[in-house]
Amino acid sequence: MAAILTLACGMLADAQAAATIVIVNLNAPGEGFNDPTPAQPVGGNNGATLGQQRLIAFQHAANIWGATLTSTVTIRVGASFMPLSCTADSAVLGSAGANDIFSDFPNAPRTGTWYPSALASKLAGTDQSAPTDPHIVARFNSRIGLFPDCLPGAGFYLGLDNQAGPQIDLIAVLLHELAHGLGFQTFTDSESGEQTLDIPSIWDYFLVDNQNNRSWVQMTNAERAASSVSGNALSWNGPNVMAAVPTVLAPVSVLRISGPAARNAAGNYDVGDASFGPPLGSTPVVGQLMQVIDPGNTTGQACTPLSANNALAVKNNIALVDRGTCTFSIKAKNVQDAGAIGMVVADNAPGDVTGMGGDDPTVVIPSVRITQQAGITLKQVLTRRSRTKSGVIASLGINTARLAGTDQQGRIRMYTPTEYSPGSTVSHYTTDAKPNQLMEPSINGDLSHEVTPPRDLTYPLLRDIGW
Structure with a gap:
């Protein structure tokens, strides 16, 4: 029989904002929430076993949503930790969604419209699902960081204090997936449009x-x-x-290119922000743009400490590097160690601008990502440069007229x-x-x-x- 744990919901200042969330533990004995592996307290999570700490983390995330939402109908979440798809470099952290959808229920704001079961029950004022059915079904990866073929060395951070560092913050993952189950999803097929x-x-x-x-x-x-x-x-x-x-x-970040050698590359470029390093602000970081070049190649990935020539080029300038081979934060650390004051990463495949993930608290220079085509344009005007000067001025700042x-x-x-x-x-x-x-x-x-x-x-x- 599945165990049921009722979660106490913390209250906001507005006493009317409250919902009761019940976690239905779908794991078998010895697995997932019932894993007996001993665990040390971490970040306010004092569970004595891995299973207990997972359950406490789930409770903490549910408390956050319970204190934010309003519903007189108890929200049931069928939850489990189980092996999910993963490799040494990537993994499915978890998934969640509505267990049922309903239309034309009592008090439905729109007729002929699908609503997720938890929301339909809230709006109707009575449970629209069967009493034993969960409104939300959630699964999370039990192997992450615990096996060499599943993000070894990373793993879920089970603390409650938002201090995950290089680990994966389980609370953030839980909040994300619970939001999907509450209705942050469409029930229309996004691929076919049906x-x-x-x-x-x-x-x-x-x-x-x-x-x-x-x-x-x-x-x-x-x-x-x-x-x-x-x-x-x-x-x-x-x-x-x-x-x-x-x-x-916040205002959108922008790369502005100018200078006597910029020629047709002069102008503003959309960029993707990095999750590491300082955010761009109203005072731009300005320097000459200098390309990192790997020996025997026309690109430079900055995945190892820079050579003497590359270090001389980027010192007190903004480094242009190519995406590939290593993480973005490693590139940033290498050009920073060589004296660069900022980094621009050119994509290695066509596509729109996207951000850069990663985490390294020792990176203190700003970094942005540009499209492959923007990188090609900039490299063309950088072919005429000395070892220390390019005449192409890069400014990393923000555009206050538009929000990111x-x-x-x-x-x-x-x-x-x-x-x-x-x-x-x-x-x-x-x-x-x-x-x-x-x-x-x-x-x-x-x-x-x-x-x-x-x-x-x-x-x-x-x-x-x-x-």
Whole structure:
């Protein structure tokens, strides 16, 4: 028989904001939440075993959501830790979603519209699911960091204090996945554009093409499918998110190129921000752009300490390096050690601008990422340079006229990469947002445990769909 743990929900100042969350432990004895492996206290988590610490972390994340939401119907989460897909370099951290969807229930704000079971029950005021059925089903990877073929040396950080360092913050992962189960997802097939039983999801009313301002409910299947892989043409149009965007998102970062040798490369370039190092601010970091060149090659990846010639070139300048082979933070540390005051990473494949993940508290220079085409343009004008001067001036700063991750109307964009990504496309925010948001497709190391403004836009979206 599955064990049931009722989680006490911490209260916000507004006493009306509360929901009861019940975790249904779906693990067998000795596994997952019941793993008897001894564990030492960490970051306020005093569980004596690995299983207990996992359960305490889950409780902590549920407390955060329970104190934020309002519902008179208990929310049941069927949860387990089990082996999921992973390699030495990447892994599925977890997954969660609504167990059931409902339409045309009592008090439904919109008829003929799918709602996730937890939200449908809240709106109806009575449980729409069977008494023993969970509203949310969640699974998390039990192997991460514990086996050599599953992110060895990383592992979940089970502390409650948001001090994960180079590890993966389990609380952030739990908050993210629980949000999906609460309704941060569409039930329309993002790849084909087909609606479930030809009925739209409540989510689809707020997805809007930022080129023609048509919502997903106004589109054909083919049009929805095209917007899912549009790169940046899909935005969220909900009023609560719209109102919160200016208080949460920071100005977009920009690379400005000028100088006597810049020629046709002069101008502004969109960039992706790094999750490590200092954020760009109103006082730009300015220096000559100098390319790192690997011996016998036309590219430079800065994956090892720089040669004497490369170090001479980048010292007190901004280094241009190529993506590939090693992590972004390793590149930044190597050019920093050589004396660079900033780093620009040129992508090694076509595509739109995206951010750079990673974590290294010793990196103190700013870093940005540009497209492959932008890199080609810059390298062409850098072919005429001396060992210490290029005459191409790079300025790493911000554009105060635009917020990071937004469209021209100031709406946050959704994650719509040009290559469809199952489980990620559409049902996440763009990776261009700054600061990084909880509901981006990857868990970034700089996330807090907040789900509300002024730090995060997760709860405003849930409010848009009915919470």
